[in-house]
Structures are given as C-alpha cells and as structure tokens.
Amino acid sequence: MTTLEDAKVTPVVLGGVRGGPSVPTLRKDRWWIQPVFTVSVLAAFVAYATWAAFVNNNYFVGAAQHRDLISPFYSPCLTATCVPGSHPGSIITWWTISPALLILIFPLGFRLTCYYYRKAYYRSFWWAPPACAVSDAHGSYSGESKFPLFFQNIHRYFFYAGLVFNTILTIDAIVAFRQPGDGLGFSVGTAVLLINATLLWLYSLSCHACRHLCGGGVKQFSAAPIRHRIWKTLTPLNAKHMVFAWMSLVFVALTDVYVRLVASGAIHDYGFHF
Numbered sequence: 001m002t003t004l005e006d007a008k009v010t011p012v013v014l015g016g017v018r019g020g021p022s023v024p025t026l027r028k029d030r031w032w033i034q035p036v037f038t039v040s041v042l043a044a045f046v047a048y049a050t051w052a053a054f055v056n057n058n059y060f061v062g063a064a065q066h067r068d069l070i071s072p073f074y075s076p077c078l079t080a081t082c083v084p085g086s087h088p089g090s091i092i093t094w095w096t097i098s099p100a101l102l103i104l105i106f107p108l109g110f111r112l113t114c115y116y117y118r119k120a121y122y123r124s125f126w127w128a129p130p131a132c133a134v135s136d137a138h139g140s141y142s143g144e145s146k147f148p149l150f151f152q153n154i155h156r157y158f159f160y161a162g163l164v165f166n167t168i169l170t171i172d173a174i175v176a177f178r179q180p181g182d183g184l185g186f187s188v189g190t191a192v193l194l195i196n197a198t199l200l201w202l203y204s205l206s207c208h209a210c211r212h213l214c215g216g217g218v219k220q221f222s223a224a225p226i227r228h229r230i231w232k233t234l235t236p237l238n239a240k241h242m243v244f245a246w247m248s249l250v251f252v253a254l255t256d257v258y259v260r261l262v263a264s265g266a267i268h269d270y271g272f273h274f
C-alpha cells in the first residue's frame, strides 16, 4: 500500500518576485493564450479604428442609395465637412480634418478607462502580471495613484458621455428605417445599426460605474427599494460585462465595415420597404 510518505513529493516554490525571476511561472497550462488573444484583438481594433477615423470617406449611405445609414465612428457628424445628409447642420465650421477625430475620444476614452479593459491590457500589454501565478514583468507597483494612470479614475465621466453616444446611435438605428424615395423600410443595414446600439447599451448598462451609480453607497437596501430593484436588474448584466465588452467592440468595428462597404458600392444593402 502506498502511503502519503511514499508518494513522490513535488517541490512547491512560493513567493515569486516582481521583476521576473528566472522561472516566471510553474504553470504548465497554456496561460499565454489569453494575453495573446487580447493583444491581437485590441491591436487589430485600434489599427482599424485609427485607419477608419483618418480615412474620412464612405461613412454614410444616403439618398442616392435610398438609405440613411451612418457609421458609428462618425456619428454624430458635427462639422461642415461632413457628407451632405449625414449631419443635422454645419454646427462646427472650424474643424477641417476628419469629423470622426472630433468624437471618437469619448467612446475610446470610455473603453480605455473601463475596469475590465484595464485588467485586460495591464495583463496583456504591460505584463503586470500577464496571468494568475505568473510573475510580474515589473519591479514595482504604484497602482493608479500616479500620472498618467490616475486619469483612469475619470471613467465614470466617460460613462456619462457614453450614455449620450448610445442615445445618438439608437436614434441613428431608428432613422435607418427611413429609405429616402421609398418611405420606410428595413434592411440588413438597419439590423446592423440596431444590433450595434443594443450591444453598446448592454456594455454601458453592465459597467461597474453604472452599477455603483445605481446601487452603490446605499447602507440599507430596504430604505431605497427602487435603487435596490435597479441594482438587482443590473447585477446579472454586470457579471457578463467582459462578454459585452468584447461583443460590442467587435461589432462596432463590423458596423463601420458594413456601412463602408455599402457606401463604397462594394456590396448592396438588401432590404425591403413597407
């Protein structure tokens, strides 16, 4: 009979140090897949969004194609240089470069300061640490108390801005039912804008700052029944925040791709009118 004393003993090394010991981890699983995936998707998104924001064309499908579709990267289109029909009026006349650069700071700031994305990119890009039980690549840790990371604390204000943009993109999705020259209708483009707005709302409503805003700081839920109800509704969404973060990130880029392909004439936006 084999006793505990006879069993082969696996030495356990505890207490890895910051700055990376010679053996960074004892883990044998493929812990690196998640950081590699995160780096790949985020880098691809940033590269695509940067290109789409600077290219300054094919962001609107208008009356010539019996559609009213605008890319989320360019909405609201507020400058005098916007494609005719894509904006409510020449609100900002002094801005002469891409109108996307004027507004993208808000949704990008919201994502950049998101609590989930911080974890993702601190781990994947900064290796601080890259995964559980894998040593940190840095010798010290100051949290988010110093420049520039203390700017992460303005996340709640980007959350408020995000709500404004979600409202605008929801209006865009409703306006997409308009098919100039044909009346009202529904197309693949309408569905794409609707799904995009829905995912962005799910991302915002599952935000940690949103949950805290609705139910945080309450000492006694029985004394705040409405806030308690809202908090209970948001909590299951909050548990899926990571999923909504990725889905909305990928889909917002796909929405731009779809509008771009239709606007450029590469594909037709199939649909019908009532």
Ligand code: FES
Pocket (backbone or CB within 6 Å): 110, 114, 115, 116, 117, 155, 159, 203, 204, 206, 207, 208, 209, 210, 241
């Ligand atoms: S925590 Fe992710 S959007 Fe607020």
